[in-house]
Amino acid sequence: MKHKRFALKPVIAFVSMCILAIVMLYPFYYMINTSLKSKEQYFGAPGHSFSSWKNLLKVLPVGRQLLNSTLVCAGAIFIILIVSSMAGFALAKLRSKASPIIFVGIVGAMLIPLQSIIIPAYINASKLNLLSGYWGAIFVYAALGTPFATFLMTSYFRGIPDELIEAAVMDGLTYGKTFIKIALPLAVPAIITVIVLQFIQIWDDLLVGLLFIQDENYRTITVGLGALSAGRVTDIPVLMAGSLISAIPAVAVYLIFQRQLVNGLTAGIGK
Amino acid sequence: MKTTSALARQRSRSGVIFAIPALILVAAFLGIPIIQAGYFSFTEWNGVTAIWHGISTYNHEIHDPIFWRVLLNNGYLLLGIPIAILFPMGIAFLLNEKVYGWKIFRSIYFLPTAISWVVIGMVSMRFFAQEGLLNGLLKSFGLGFIKTDLLSSEQGALFAVGITFIWSMVGTNTIIFLTGMATLDQSLNEAARMDGAGNFRIFRSITLPQLNRFIQFSFIITVISAFTALFSLIFVMTGGGPGFGTTTLEFFIYQSAFSRGNFGTGAMLGVILFFMMAVLGIGQLLLMRNKDD
Numbered sequence: 001m002k003h004k005r006f007a008l009k010p011v012i013a014f015v016s017m018c019i020l021a022i023v024m025l026y027p028f029y030y031m032i033n034t035s036l037k038s039k040e041q042y043f044g045a046p047g048h049s050f051s052s053w054k055n056l057l058k059v060l061p062v063g064r065q066l067l068n069s070t071l072v073c074a075g076a077i078f079i080i081l082i083v084s085s086m087a088g089f090a091l092a093k094l095r096s097k098a099s100p101i102i103f104v105g106i107v108g109a110m111l112i113p114l115q116s117i118i119i120p121a122y123i124n125a126s127k128l129n130l131l132s133g134y135w136g137a138i139f140v141y142a143a144l145g146t147p148f149a150t151f152l153m154t155s156y157f158r159g160i161p162d163e164l165i166e167a168a169v170m171d172g173l174t175y176g177k178t179f180i181k182i183a184l185p186l187a188v189p190a191i192i193t194v195i196v197l198q199f200i201q202i203w204d205d206l207l208v209g210l211l212f213i214q215d216e217n218y219r220t221i222t223v224g225l226g227a228l229s230a231g232r233v234t235d236i237p238v239l240m241a242g243s244l245i246s247a248i249p250a251v252a253v254y255l256i257f258q259r260q261l262v263n264g265l266t267a268g269i270g271k
Numbered sequence: 272m273k274t275t276s277a278l279a280r281q282r283s284r285s286g287v288i289f290a291i292p293a294l295i296l297v298a299a300f301l302g303i304p305i306i307q308a309g310y311f312s313f314t315e316w317n318g319v320t321a322i323w324h325g326i327s328t329y330n331h332e333i334h335d336p337i338f339w340r341v342l343l344n345n346g347y348l349l350l351g352i353p354i355a356i357l358f359p360m361g362i363a364f365l366l367n368e369k370v371y372g373w374k375i376f377r378s379i380y381f382l383p384t385a386i387s388w389v390v391i392g393m394v395s396m397r398f399f400a401q402e403g404l405l406n407g408l409l410k411s412f413g414l415g416f417i418k419t420d421l422l423s424s425e426q427g428a429l430f431a432v433g434i435t436f437i438w439s440m441v442g443t444n445t446i447i448f449l450t451g452m453a454t455l456d457q458s459l460n461e462a463a464r465m466d467g468a469g470n471f472r473i474f475r476s477i478t479l480p481q482l483n484r485f486i487q488f489s490f491i492i493t494v495i496s497a498f499t500a501l502f503s504l505i506f507v508m509t510g511g512g513p514g515f516g517t518t519t520l521e522f523f524i525y526q527s528a529f530s531r532g533n534f535g536t537g538a539m540l541g542v543i544l545f546f547m548m549a550v551l552g553i554g555q556l557l558l559m560r561n562k563d564d
Contacts, residue, residue, distance in 0.1 A: 010368075010370060010371065013365045013368065013370045014370055014371050014372070016365070017362075017365060017366070017370055017372075017373075017376045020362065020376075020380065020441075021376055021379045021380070023438070024379055024380050024382065024383060024438075024441065024442070025379060025382070026394075026398075026404075027383070027386070027390070027391065027394040027395075028382075030394055030397065030398075030404075031390075031394060034397075079296070082292065083292040083293040083296055084293060086289045086290070086292060086293065087289060087290040087292070087293035087294075089289060090285070090286040090287070090288075090289035090290045091286075091290065093286075094282050094283065094285050094286030094289060095283070095286060096282070096283030096284075096286050096287065097283075098283070098286070098287055099286060102287070102290045102294065105294060105297070105298075105302075106290070106293050106294060106297050109297045109301045109302065110552075111545075111548060111549050111552045111553075112301050112305050112545060112548075113498070113499040113521070113541075113544055113545060113548050114499065115499060115502065115520075115521040115524045115525070115541055115544055116305060116308055116524075116541035116542065116544050116545040116548075117300075117301055117304035117305050117308060117541065118304075118524070118525075118528075118541070119304075119308065119311075119524070119528045119534050119537045119538050119541060120303075120304035120305075120307035120308050120311065120538065121300055121301075121304040122528075123318055123534070124303075124304065124307075139296075139299075139300055140300055142296060142300075143296050143297055143299070143300030143301050144300075144301070146293055146296055146297055147297060147301075150293055169278075169282075175281075175282065175285040175289070176285075179289070200384075200385055203387070204385075204386065204387030204388070204389075205387070205503075206387065206388065206389050206502070206503035206506065206507075207502050207503065207506075207525070211529070222387050222389050225389050225390070225393075226389045226503065226506060226507060229389070229392075229393055229507050230506065230507070230510070236397065239393055240393070240394075243389075243390040243393050243394065246387065246389070246390060247385075247386045247387070247390050250385045250386060250387070251382065251385050251386065253385070254381075254382065254384070254385035255378075258378060258381070261381075261384070262381070262446055262450070265443065265446060265447070266446070266447065266450045268488065268492075269447070269450070269484060269485060269488045
């Protein structure tokens, strides 16, 4: 009798995990299934078709918007990597009395919610003519990503021995050269973590893109989709096709770089 | 001696120079705007001209019932937080027992973290709709008489947003607790078992204290998300409605400024949100520092 109870426990655990897996995967099933129906099929007619995918291309410039999303992500991540790796290196390896203040100044900005600054930032950007192309959004995303990226880079560089940097300087390298030739190559794992975290965050964002990209031709896919749904496009299968295509790149990045994403998330817990 | 101090000086100078680009970026797009928000929160501002009103803007706002209605919505969402933390903790415990296929389950549960709120909102809206899966499930369990259109009532819509929020936090919080459980010291459990402690006793006196840091972290992440991450979800799912049913503080900021053109009010609400989050963040910091001593 006791034996039987012991064999039952893992089975119950397994079954409940399976049920939860269905709950978590349901949106993907729903998107795939619904996008493969025409409007009539969605309302009960039998069978599947690609007609909603064809209609999607008519209401949403998918290719252009995927390109826009890629460019905005690339631009913002590029800026984040440059400024946060430099600052992280400085805060970990080139310490002075000013370092703690600088650290709080950059990393402490994590406490500022996007919604708290978005109105003045929007007005500033419009005065600086940053709303017509990609640049307004790129700069705002870069600024929002920099505090946490700097935190990650600083703690990563702290793990690199001081002797390595000192030896390079003793050999006559400038701090700039030491940074580029010695420190940066060692920081590749942290750089990948920053890229993955920021890519998913920026790709999936609606609010900044909605406000800081005024020209429809420059809209990212997530903003395009959000605008489509707010415009009350009632063709659900078309919306689901759009949702699916916008989700695929971020999901792909997740599947490939899952470990780095988890590292980035849990880095905030500290020691 | 002279050379080392010259070297040290050069090093600290480089240290400041290297940090300048990050400082400028953060100052220009976060630092200056939060100060501007502080200034404009005392004004009536349409984006072009601002009229100074002083503290009376705040005074006026806290006497506005809509403001409290909005904060109440935030409060209701906070009620979901215990579930959003305890449920994933239970999942993490099961996964940590190395259930068959636990690595795959872990990946599946974390997957929604990669999809945007826009997509989640769109699917969730269909799920809760009159002809959606929820009503279908209720019907198949013989509960068809409950059939509801949750999104059409104020409380119902907020409930639907809350459920979606909890669903989307499952992955993140499960991962946090799995990380925590990997750090548990198993020898303590064995020692306690030797001393005759039961499962519950071990959990309460040995496991929970070791997980404290992770519970705190997941709490902070979940509260911050509830206050600042739901804009897109609400934008897509309900547009803040019906009425003010699902308008949370962060959504109210957007509405005030960009739907009604009251940029001053929007800035003020932003300042209030900032202080709420800052108190939370600083409180967390103090709590952790006390532990370290």
